Amino acid sequence: MKVIIIDDEWAMHLIMERMLAKLSGIEIVGSFQETTAAYSYLEKHEVDLIFIDVNMPRENGIEFAKRLRESGSLKKLVFVTSYKEYASAAFEVYAYDYIVKPVEPDRLRKTVQRVLSEGGIG
Numbered sequence: 001m002k003v004i005i006i007d008d009e010w011a012m013h014l015i016m017e018r019m020l021a022k023l024s025g026i027e028i029v030g031s032f033q034e035t036t037a038a039y040s041y042l043e044k045h046e047v048d049l050i051f052i053d054v055n056m057p058r059e060n061g062i063e064f065a066k067r068l069r070e071s072g073s074l075k076k077l078v079f080v081t082s083y084k085e086y087a088s089a090a091f092e093v094y095a096y097d098y099i100v101k102p103v104e105p106d107r108l109r110k111t112v113q114r115v116l117s118e119g120g121i122g
Helices: 010-021 035-044 061-070 084-092 105-117
Strands: 002-006 027-032 049-052 076-081 097-100
Touching (some): 002 035, 010 105, 061 084, 084 097, 097 105
Parallel strands (some): 076 097
């Protein structure tokens, strides 16, 4: 399953990469600190799952998800954020899951396993 990470903090990229590396069936194909580059990447590449932060400069994760959905994309989105209060907004843009930081490895594993059991691509 091809995965990208979108978070403005590189430390979070490292944390997610380490945790995802311990799970089978995952290939991280991109890491982005802002949504513009991520959106351009998604226009040209197949990705099954997107891990995205909510609070980012310029365009936040919810706005990015709205833009993605408006373009017709059904890619699975998992919000990974410090903000509990955006969960409702995340599910309005058809979030697959919403994980509050700090990310627990077992919680991440369960989300990934659920995606893999459904065949990955959304």
